[in-house]
Amino acid sequence: MPHPLRTRSFRLLFVGRSLSLLGDAAIPAALTLAVYLATGSTGDLALVLACAMVPKLLLLPLGGVVGDRFNARTVALTTDLVRCVTQLFVGAELLSGTPALWQIAVAEAIGGAAGAFSMPTVSPLIRGTVAESGLLRANALMSVVSSAARIGGPAVAGALVFTAGPGWAFVLDGATFAVSAALLAAIEVRHVPIPRRSLIGDLKEGWGEVRSRDWYWTSLIAHAAWNGAAAVLMTLGPALFLRDLGGKGVWLAFLQTGAVGLLIGSLVAGRARPRRPVLTANLGGALYAFPLCLLAAHAPVGVAVVAYGIAMAGLGFLNPVWETAVQSAVPAHVLARVTSYDWLLSLGAMPLGYALAPLAASAWGPEIPLAVAGLLVGSACLATAAVPGVRRFKASTEPVEAVTRTTGTPA
Numbered sequence: 001m002p003h004p005l006r007t008r009s010f011r012l013l014f015v016g017r018s019l020s021l022l023g024d025a026a027i028p029a030a031l032t033l034a035v036y037l038a039t040g041s042t043g044d045l046a047l048v049l050a051c052a053m054v055p056k057l058l059l060l061p062l063g064g065v066v067g068d069r070f071n072a073r074t075v076a077l078t079t080d081l082v083r084c085v086t087q088l089f090v091g092a093e094l095l096s097g098t099p100a101l102w103q104i105a106v107a108e109a110i111g112g113a114a115g116a117f118s119m120p121t122v123s124p125l126i127r128g129t130v131a132e133s134g135l136l137r138a139n140a141l142m143s144v145v146s147s148a149a150r151i152g153g154p155a156v157a158g159a160l161v162f163t164a165g166p167g168w169a170f171v172l173d174g175a176t177f178a179v180s181a182a183l184l185a186a187i188e189v190r191h192v193p194i195p196r197r198s199l200i201g202d203l204k205e206g207w208g209e210v211r212s213r214d215w216y217w218t219s220l221i222a223h224a225a226w227n228g229a230a231a232v233l234m235t236l237g238p239a240l241f242l243r244d245l246g247g248k249g250v251w252l253a254f255l256q257t258g259a260v261g262l263l264i265g266s267l268v269a270g271r272a273r274p275r276r277p278v279l280t281a282n283l284g285g286a287l288y289a290f291p292l293c294l295l296a297a298h299a300p301v302g303v304a305v306v307a308y309g310i311a312m313a314g315l316g317f318l319n320p321v322w323e324t325a326v327q328s329a330v331p332a333h334v335l336a337r338v339t340s341y342d343w344l345l346s347l348g349a350m351p352l353g354y355a356l357a358p359l360a361a362s363a364w365g366p367e368i369p370l371a372v373a374g375l376l377v378g379s380a381c382l383a384t385a386a387v388p389g390v391r392r393f394k395a396s397t398e399p400v401e402a403v404t405r406t407t408g409t410p411a
Contacts (some may be wrong), residue, residue: 004138005392009187011128014138016180017122018145020080023176026160027087027154030169031108033161038099052112053386057348059116064340065202066117068333072124073152073189079118080181086111087174094167097392118334118341119292127327127335128189135327139320140270147316151256193335209330215278215389216330219322224287224349225380226315229373231353232293236366245301254305261309265316275322278393281321283386289378296371325393 004010035048067075086107093099093107122142130138160169194202210217241251265284291308301378330338353373360369384390 004130004134004141007129007131007134008110009189010126010138010273012183012187013125013129013138014141014145018149019176020173020180021146021149022156023087023150023154023173024246026169027153027156027173028157030157030161032159034099034166035104037102038094038101044101044356044410047191048101048105048108050194052108053056053347053351055109055113055120056116057344059113060119060344060347061203061206061337062183062199063117064120064337065199065205067120067124067336067340068194068202068206069196071189071191072121072128073184073187073191075117076121076125077184078182079121080184081113081179082114082332083111083118084174084177086114087170091167091170091174094170095165104289116355119342123339124191124332124335125189125324125326126323127332128191129187132299132328136273136320137270139323139327140266141315143266143269143320144263145360146319147259147266150262151259177183190332192331194333202337206334206341207340209334213329214387215384215393217328218384218387218390219278219282219344222282222377222380222384223322223342224345225377226288227346228349228353229288229292229377232357232369233295235354235357235368236361238296240295242315250305254308257305257309261312262316265313265318265359266320267316268313270318271322272321275394277325277392278390279319279336279385281325282320282381282390284318286378287311287314288381289374292370292374292377295398296367296368296374312391316355331340 015299016293031048090104093104098287103350126138127135157166157169160166160172169196197205210220238251239255240407241247241254245251288311291304291311294304296308326339326342327335357369357373359374
């Protein structure tokens with residue numbers, strides 16, 4: 001089978017996504033430092049983060065509709081240009097020396113809204129530039145880049161923040177979006193046009209496709225549990241490690257081990273050909289229960305660190321295998337809407353974990369919410385094995401739809 005990178009359109013898509021992922025990976029650290037240094041208020045920081053997250057959650061279903069109605073390349077190119085402008089604006093604000101918090105919050109809200117339209121286009125872009133036989137390898141390549149960006153992004157942010165200032169991290173991110181948009185303009189993507197109907201009709205059709213596949217919606221519940229558990233760990237982990245488990249150096253080692261595990265899992269997925277991909281992917285997600293339960297049980301910190309690396313390797317394996325299964329089984333004309341519901345549940349579970357973890361920890365100590373989160377994610381992922389569609393899922397049975405090609409100027 002030809003390697004996906006031998007296909008010009010996917011090669012350009014891969015380069016553009018790689019650059020924008022690296023730029024995006026530097027932003028969380030730069031944004032938190034920049035806002036806190038400028039205001040000295042965790043409340044102001046929470047406000048800015050909420051402004052970026054809330055529009056994204058509210059608009060994701062609409063983003064799925066737009067991604068199916070129009071060519072995914074057109075939508076992704078437009079959102080890249082919007083995010084380029086917003087990130088350059090935030091960078092300029094920070095570099096001015098007197099940043100206005102409300103202006104940064106508005107820019108992040110606009111960027112978050114653009115993200116809601118961009119995220120559902122990822123699967124259609126890959127499916128529209130790669131033959132079905134190369135989907136797993138293409139998804140694994142994207143996952144490897146995402147994992148590598150998680151490792152390198154904070155280092156890039158740190159270098160920029162402590163040498164030139166956090167504003168330059170946003171300038172870099174804006175530049176990567178500009179390059180990504182230019183590369184998207186040069187590729188062609190297969191597109192299946194959908195009949196024009198009402199927005200409500202499009203949303204109902206997308207939700208109907210989700211409900212009709214028991215392997216899909218049950219897996220979404222498991223993935224939402226995973227993201228909620230991850231939010232619990234990210235909320236309680238820093239204080240737990242700083243107080244009882246060796247300090248910030250051990251916490252950073254814990255996170256870095258997870259990033260390395262994520263990368264290894266992505267590399268393994270590119271070579272794997274699981275007979276039951278959805279079941280295998282969800283079993284990989286269940287591994288996340290181990291580090292949470294070990295931390296709750298006060299296991300030796302070295303054991304917890306290794307367990308976290310293994311758990312994140314499970315996630316690195318899950319992501320490309322799951323995405324390939326979805327791309328091969330869901331009709332192209334509803335793919336953006338179907339994946340938008342995946343993003344909605346996954347992202348929506350994280351604020352719930354962020355909100356409940358501190359409340360539970362203050363009432364019963366961090367051990368209880370960590371243990372509950374571990375048992376929840378483990379049981380949710382393992383329970384999918386009881387779903388007939390998860391066990392039976394082996395290969396795509398969907399017919400190949402007629403496609404149209406769009407190239408040159410956006411449609």
